[in-house]
Amino acid sequence: MTQKLTQNELYQQIRCVSHEIRNHLSICDMYSQIIRKNLEKSGIENPSIENALNCIQKSIQIIGTNLLDLKSLNSNNAQIVDFKNLITRAAELSKAYIVDKEIEYEIFVKNTDNIYIDENRFLACLVNIIKNGIEAIELRGNIQILAEVKDKTGIIKISNNGKPIQKDKQQEIFLQGFTTKKNGCGLGLAICKNFLNSQNADIRLVKSVKQQTTFEITVPVYSEN
Ligand SMILES: Nc1ncnc2c1ncn2[C@@H]1O[C@H](COP(=O)(O)OP(=O)(O)OP(=O)(O)O)[C@@H](O)[C@H]1O
Ligand SMILES: [Mg+2]
Known part of the structure; x- marks a missing residue:
């Protein structure tokens, strides 16, 4: 069954979904930093993992920028x-x-x-x-x-x-x-x-x-x- 949302309900839903995405993004961000630190501590140099971590962190930032758009704070940085x-x-x-x-x-x-x-x-x-x-x-x-x-x-x-x-x-x-x-x-x-x-x-x-x-x-x- 489809349900029609009022504009306020829609905004509220967008805020909640953004909030949840942001929470999980910060978990991804935190763990990728932990992985990086652990590699450093163990003296492991692995360009492929390093590159993957850089890509993950950049993607996290890009999603973050999009979430700000949802909050209508889309000032170009x-x-x-x-x-x-x-x-x-x-x-x-x-x-x-x-x-x-x-x-x-x-x-x-x-x-x-x-x-x-x-x-x-x-x-x-x-x-x-x-x-x-x-x-x-x-x-x-x-x-x-x-x-x-x-x-x-x-x-x-x-x-x-x-x-x-x-x-x-x-x-x-x-x-x-x-x-x-x-x-x-x-x-x-x-x-x-x-x-x-x-x-x-x-x-x-x-x-x-x-x-x-x-x-x-x-x-x-x-x-x-
Ligand atoms: N490099 C490409 N080679 C062939 N077709 C392309 C290429 N780039 C775009 N197209 C065509 O243009 C359409 C629109 O591309 P667009 O990136 O806007 O949407 P999409 O890739 O279909 O979906 P999405 O929103 O996930 O990007 C594609 O569906 C495809 O038909
Ligand atoms: Mg496309």
């Missing part, structure tokens, strides 16, 4: 961050979505500069785009990330060689709710475009043909005046 560093971290985070597939990454960042952006939200955007690429690949394929700073703009091209987007659907992919996936929400690209546009940045589909689907993100570099 922009800071000066290194363009190349963000790209490599996004690539690392996205690898968690590779399950039962063989996917090779090719990452080339020609040069770098500072950008002024909410790090968590920008990372979440990049991860969304790479995740779509991973999902388009059936079993085996490549994700290519090529980036450079040119004319005071950071340019990131994210490509994959999975199933392309139908020509007649290419206009619709940024619309909220457009999905071709059984379990998709059709939100990823719409959220990315909204956020990027609010930062004077942008995303577009460059092409989607049999061998390659490429998205391009452009973001202004930070300038002091």
Whole structure:
């Protein structure tokens, strides 16, 4: 049976769910810190565990940012961050979505500069785009990330060689709710475009043909005046 909620009841429910998510996030956060400390104490150096812990902690922060949105405290927390560093971290985070597939990454960042952006939200955007690429690949394929700073703009091209987007659907992919996936929400690209546009940045589909689907993100570099 479906029940209609009043607006107040809905807000109340959102607050309760956020609260519970936050509690469990802090448990994940605490235990990942404990694992890190124990590794250090035992003198164990394991880059793979180290990387996994970094990814877990970054994801926790990103979820935390989203929870603040639910509380309508969604002030953008922009800071000066290194363009190349963000790209490599996004690539690392996205690898968690590779399950039962063989996917090779090719990452080339020609040069770098500072950008002024909410790090968590920008990372979440990049991860969304790479995740779509991973999902388009059936079993085996490549994700290519090529980036450079040119004319005071950071340019990131994210490509994959999975199933392309139908020509007649290419206009619709940024619309909220457009999905071709059984379990998709059709939100990823719409959220990315909204956020990027609010930062004077942008995303577009460059092409989607049999061998390659490429998205391009452009973001202004930070300038002091
Ligand atoms: N790299 C890609 N390769 C092929 N199709 C893509 C790619 N990126 C997006 N698409 C198409 O665009 C649609 C919309 O993508 P979007 O990320 O907005 O939603 P979704 O992935 O379906 O669901 P979710 O809300 O979980 O992200 C996808 O369903 C898919 O059809
Ligand atoms: Mg998606």
